Amino acid sequence: MLFGTGEPFLPMSEFLAMGGYAAFVWPSYGVAALIMVGLLAATLKSLRSGEATLRALEGSRPARRRRDRAPASASASAVNAPAVSEVREG
Amino acid sequence: MPVFTGSELTCLRGDRLVFTGLDFRVAPGEALLLLGPNGSGKSSLLRMMAGLLKPFRGRLAWDGAPVPDDPDGHRAKIHYVGHLDAVKPVLTAAENLAFWAGLGGAADPRASALAALDRLGVPQIAGVPGRYLSAGQKRRLNLARVLAAPAPLWLLDEPSVALDRAAVALLEGIIAEHRAAGGMVAVSTHADIAMPGARELHLDDFTPVTGGNAFDDDAFGDGGIEGEDAA
Amino acid sequence: MHRFANPARFQRLATAILPWSAGATVVLLVVGLYFSLFASPPDYQQGDTVRIMYIHVPAAWMSLFVYTNMAIAAACGLVWKHPLADLFAKAAAPVGAGFTAICLITGSLWGAPMWGTWWVWDARLTSVLILFFLYLGYMALVNAFDDPQRGMRAGNVLLLVGIVNVPIIKFSVEWWNTLHQPASVMRMDGPTVAAPMLVPLLIMAVAFTLYFVTVVLLRLRAEIVQRRIQTMRLTQAAE
């Protein structure tokens, strides 16, 4: 037992002792917290770095945006609307 | 013999829009020549016609009957020759070919395999295992598949690669014969394959200028798919 | 009928939901921890170790809940080619694996004082362990392809195969267990749960669910950003 039994305790240390099972209860909560916080941190980190990369990429080619050739550009309206389709006769 | 059509075809590879709004039509006896630079989607269109690639939008049909309604029937109507030669190194050329002929429904696979090799001018390789064949011989063996079992529509992706001038002339003759008998052909090519009266389809006409992206906000801006998303 | 989800709308939806789900997660976690650590009584048999239950059991629920959701998303991805469904399964997998790991580790920590051993080949433990391997297999498969689209499609098929297999595995493991160790192992469900214990249990379960929602929304955003980066790189290469 980490904290022993039968001696007078402050309420706080009694709480920490978990009825003598501290060595099992606290690691359980600790592991859960570690995994959950770790996942969240990893997610936020990849999101931040991804956004930074995207900004850098977009910044390097600002002029090249869509609508320079409206119907055939990559917009959904082109996918929806009947686009120019020329089948040239040979 | 039915007419094969595609309408409003859109091809999406990953997130890249390869072509959009593409229409084509092949009637019996006709040939379709696919032209365009690398990456314009010639191979993708042929794979789409074959049924390997699902069109993101648009539809393929035989006489107006959509292909997805009868995929087995569609596969029975086509021959596809791609970039890879599908030659097994441990089987002889005749065995390789006879297998595909039998799978395609030839009555006597072995006889039609030998006849097809003969027609492509390589009867001498019939008993040679695949691993000893040269690139050109493998190519001819692969092309011989279209003759070994009958199918109305041939889809040939760069068939002239690795072929010498004489073999290309042979191929032109075979295609002409097939068309004369009411067959259809769609061929993509860099080099010239003479196909009198073939329709030309320039794929770069349908390729968007910028790379499209299904996950790009702009691709869904003004109007968007549901017509309500002005971002 | 739209053939693919609208990322712009998803982004707006995510922006609207995220503060609420994140806030609610924090609040519920604090309340849940208060109840599970202070305001609930120790079990008359298991003493204070019963407090492990308040994370162990919700984690076990979540491990199954997340897997089921991934399988549903996989079916949607395969049938309707819904790119967000593909991405959802990919984004949810690490979270599900995390919950499964929590369930296994806390279960082991609970078992040590109660059963006197860190691990028993109990049917439940074993099937959760296998579920953990299924998560790891899915994650490995999705990341094993150069084309992310292809990885997610293969992953979808695996998830559907898995969802057929999970009940079979569970039932065979239970069978095997009863054959080899007839009823000697103490069951974890024990006596019916009393109200003072049910409250923290349910609060923690809701908190875990909200945590899942929050993290998955963030992960989905990160995935969409990655896809855009990839597309821009491909476009650059094509020019």
Add this chain to the structure above:
Amino acid sequence: MTRFLRLVGRDLRLALRQGSDASIAVMFFVLCVVLFPFGVGPEPNILARIAAGVIWVAALLASLLSLERLFQTDYEDGSLELLALSPVPLEAVVLAKTLAHWLVTGLPLIVAAPILAVLLNMDTAGFGTLVLTLAIGTPLLSLIGGIGAALTLGARRGGVLLSLLILPLYIPVLIFGAGAIDASLHGLTPRPHLLLLAGLLAAALPLAPWAGAAALRQAVE
């Protein structure tokens, strides 16, 4: 049907001409089992007790060995595309290739198993059940493994990944296979185990080719 047989015949012919696959699987199976006495000691009673499990685990690993190449060569040389485009449904193609795989690698294991059981000092009461469980179980292994082989087509480190995906799914087969042998060694009837194995096989026969074909369609797209 003739087309189905043609597919099986082609794969058999390829396997026999290439030669190595079948013999390697059996040799691996035998070696794997032979290692156990060195690990756990030559005590006949211990060996007899673990024999059923050891043989089944070895069979499982041996069937994994050649799975990676089930669709790999066809995928790489373009044959898979042509198979997907042939008038034969892709599900039938998967089933035919799985059947050929089982004939080449599964069948020899069934023949070798009783010899290994003798080496491990297994009670002769279990021999019949051993052969029977392997006869029902190894086709199951090939079917489930076929899904994994189709899924990992074109993946990096496909072989290792395949084991990671497939081994958890093999667990029910292992449990019922070894369980049936244990039952007959203890004088109980192996019937329920065998029926469950047969039930799994009946379920896998339509489902596995379906899932495998779905995975192959993604691979050739």
